Amino acid sequence: MPDVLLASCAPAAGADEDEPLLVAALAAEGLTAEAADWADDGVDWGAARLVVVRSTWDYAPRRGEFLTWARRVEAVTALHNPAAVLAWNTDKRYLRELAADGVPVVPTAWAEHPGEVAAALEPWPRDVVVKPVVSAGARDTARFGPAERAEATALAERVLAGGRAVMVQPYLDRLDAEGETGLVYVDGEFGHAFGKGALLAGGALGPGLYAEEEITRRTATPGQRALGDRVLGWVAARTGAAPLYARVDLVPGADGAPQVIEVELTEPSLFLTTDDGAAARLAAAVSARLRAPRAPRPAAGGAR
Known part of the structure; x- marks a missing residue:
């Protein structure tokens, strides 16, 4: 063994x-x-x-x-x-805790039964993203335009019928040009960052295990680093210790300031190929x- x-x-x-x-x-x-x-x-x-x-x-x-x-x-x-x-x-409802403590999080509405779906979709008249609170690899996740509220409702109701709650977020316009930035931490210390292209180009994703993504090397901005460090400190306080590995995914808000879209502590790809020392740091x-x-x-x- x-x-x-x-x-x-x-x-x-x-x-x-x-x-x-x-x-x-x-x-x-x-x-x-x-x-x-x-x-x-x-x-x-x-x-x-x-x-x-x-x-x-x-x-x-x-x-x-x-x-x-x-x-x-x-x-x-x-x-x-x-x-x-x-x-x-x-369970991505951990984002509620982060937001309640003042951490900048992508605005999110939640639906735990079909009667809440319409209210969850209502705040955002433009494109929205619908996804389950329990998911991996962007499965059962889709982006819908203003004319596709029936399709968005259908996906939400299908997810709810499967026993999972639903989250709805506005699709942030800056994502198309800037994409997401992932910050990777090892033992609570920042290691490297990477860029991730806009995942949702419209409509539903395929049924595969995970969605294909365009990953690039990227240098985190001071604002991104500050937010990532804040999140890791919050996680350590919440869970009692710094995790062995963590990935904080950030997106640009309407004003360009970073917002947290996800904190991955379970099975995140760390994209070790994007930093020459990343694998060695994790192994150490x-x-x-x-x-x-x-x-x-x-x-x-x-x-x-």
């Missing part, structure tokens, strides 16, 4: 560009690592010294199973990010976690 297991999923095999870079960087730290499907009952997670959640991109339709898996793994070995963080972060942080003292494991059998 390798020192480190990278939790993935079967559909992601060969698709996670971060994985080979991280495995190689961990090898440079003297650690063996390999990927394993989180849903594979035959994996002995407890035999690894540490498990890092990476490309578990298929968790959204079975979030309950995923969180049960995380708690089982955490009972027998070190898990990063921790199960409690995953439980909090896999994993190695440091392994050297840190850990509470004794429970006497129960291993998680499988």
Whole structure:
């Protein structure tokens, strides 16, 4: 059994560009690592010294199973990010908490049953984005124009019928020219930034595991860095510790100032190829976690 297991999923095999870079960087730290499907009952997670959640991109339709898996793994070995963080972060209603504490967040309306959909769509007369509060890889997410409110309502009602709440956000015009900026943090420290092209060019996304994105190297502005650092400090205070890895996705608001559109602490692509030292920084942080003292494991059998 390798020192480190990278939790993935079967559909992601060969698709996670971060994985080979991280495995190689961990090898440079003297650690063996390999990927394993989180849903594979035959994996002995407890035999690894540490498990890092990476490309578990298929968790959204079975979030309950995923969180049960995380708690089982955490009972027998070190898990990063921790199960409690995953439980909090896999429901995008965490954005409510950020906004309530004064963090600039993209304006969002919420619908938890069909009777709330019309009110959630009403505040924004122009293009809107409809998505589930539990989703990964932009699945079940779409952009709708003013003449497509019936289609937007239909998507929202389909998501609600599947047992997930819905969030609605205005489509920000500056995204078409500027795209998103992702800030990657390791152990609470800023590592690198990248640019992500506008994901929604109109209409619904395809049914695949994740949406194809145009990723570029980018230097974060002072304003973006300040907001990203603020969010990471907030997360550390909220969860009790800085996460091993984090990605803060920012978009330009109407006035050009950055706003938070997502804080990814579960299975974000970190786009390690966009910064030469990124994989080494993450591997060094994993190695440091392994050297840190850990509470004794429970006497129960291993998680499988």
